[in-house]
Amino acid sequence: MRENKVKRKLQAGEAVIGCFVPYPSAELAEICGLIGFDFVLIDAEHGPTSVESAYHMVLAAEAGGATPIIRVPQNAQQVILRYLDIGAGGIMVPQVNSADEARAVVTAARYYPHGRRGIAGVRAAGFGLQQSLSDYTAQANAETLAIVQIESLAAVERLPEILEVPGIDLLFVGPNDLAQSMGYPGQPLHPEVQAVVEQVVRQVDGRVPLGTTATTPELARRQIERGFRMVAANTTALLAASGRALIEAARKG
Numbered sequence: 001m002r003e004n005k006v007k008r009k010l011q012a013g014e015a016v017i018g019c020f021v022p023y024p025s026a027e028l029a030e031i032c033g034l035i036g037f038d039f040v041l042i043d044a045e046h047g048p049t050s051v052e053s054a055y056h057m058v059l060a061a062e063a064g065g066a067t068p069i070i071r072v073p074q075n076a077q078q079v080i081l082r083y084l085d086i087g088a089g090g091i092m093v094p095q096v097n098s099a100d101e102a103r104a105v106v107t108a109a110r111y112y113p114h115g116r117r118g119i120a121g122v123r124a125a126g127f128g129l130q131q132s133l134s135d136y137t138a139q140a141n142a143e144t145l146a147i148v149q150i151e152s153l154a155a156v157e158r159l160p161e162i163l164e165v166p167g168i169d170l171l172f173v174g175p176n177d178l179a180q181s182m183g184y185p186g187q188p189l190h191p192e193v194q195a196v197v198e199q200v201v202r203q204v205d206g207r208v209p210l211g212t213t214a215t216t217p218e219l220a221r222r223q224i225e226r227g228f229r230m231v232a233a234n235t236t237a238l239l240a241a242s243g244r245a246l247i248e249a250a251r252k253g
Contacts, residue, residue, distance in 0.1 A: 024053030033064020090145025106167035
């Protein structure tokens with residue numbers, strides 16, 4: 001298994017910048033790596049990305065120099081297993097609302113003695129050709145990122161117990177679903193939503209690295225300044241912003 005550069009940076013207290021790729025496109029995943037993103041967040045929760053298409057995106061992200069992380073469609077051990085087995089450097093699990101659900105994430109993402117992930121000579125293990133499975137499982141436990149999403153008021157209310165779960169590498173605040181759970185769908189920057197986000201930042205207080213999204217360069221900088229160490233943009237938003245800027249500039253001429 002490859003060294004997880006994102007995990008190393010987070011452990012060193014550094015910030016990492018990446019991009020959601022919501023489409024089954026290996027080319028787009030590779031481009032995100034080539035332009036310098038630390039990680040590519042392959043989104044298998046929303047949209048048509050399957051295990052099969054994610055496999056090619058993982059290869060492409062690695063070719064571009066970025067760590068591939070997959071947001072899985074559900075918190076189920078067999079689902080997490082399949083996405084990790086193709087070689088993802090980590091998984092992000094949506095809608096984790098309790099300590100038991102957070103514990104299930106860690107258990108599914110880790111081998112013994114820290115979890116119950118199924119073992120086989122899959123791509124993540126170098127097909128069993130480069131090292132013993134015993135050595136691989138120890139390395140995988142050290143390198144794999146287990147990311148839990150906090151994206152509801154229920155999760156925020158149970159944050160103290162979630163923080164007690166060992167093995168969580170990062171808590172990722174999902175502002176869109178959090179806004180929806182608060183009655184503000186489509187308004188992630190609403191003052192009341194952002195007040196809850198600030199509550200999360202204060203409550204976590206550096207015990208676990210925090211991540212969230214950013215739609216603009218200015219917001220990305222602000223998220224890091226307020227304490228987030230993983231910031232994820234979105235390829236759609238980036239394409240829309242640069243494309244509209246180009247169109248506007250050309251028409252002015």
